[in-house]
Amino acid sequence: xxxxKKATSVSRKGxxxxxxxxxxxxxxxxxxxNCGTLTLPHKMCSSCGVYKxxxxxxxxxxxxxxxxxEA
Numbered sequence: 001x002x003x004x005k006k007a008t009s010v011s012r013k014g015x016x017x018x019x020x021x022x023x024x025x026x027x028x029x030x031x032x033x034n035c036g037t038l039t040l041p042h043k044m045c046s047s048c049g050v051y052k053x054x055x056x057x058x059x060x061x062x063x064x065x066x067x068x069x070e071a
Contacts, residue, residue, distance in 0.1 A: 029038040032045040033053065039045045049057035 027040060029040055031037070032039050032048060032050065034050040035045060035048040037045060037047045044051040044056050047059075049055055049059045
């Protein structure tokens with residue numbers, strides 16, 4: 001059975017454990033290439049529906065209802 005030659009120091013153990021938490025909490029938003037809004041990496045842009053230059057979802061444009069309410 002393999003037995004470690006030296007004990008693992010407290011600082012080495014702490015460094016190993018600390019490295020796992022950075023991956024969980026860091027989220028770097030970046031600018032969408034199509035519309036310029038902030039989006040998360042590997043996700044479709046929620047404002048224009050584009051992912052990696054391809055339109056994934058066609059979003060409906062908001063219609064102007066001000067003319068109907070005035071008449």
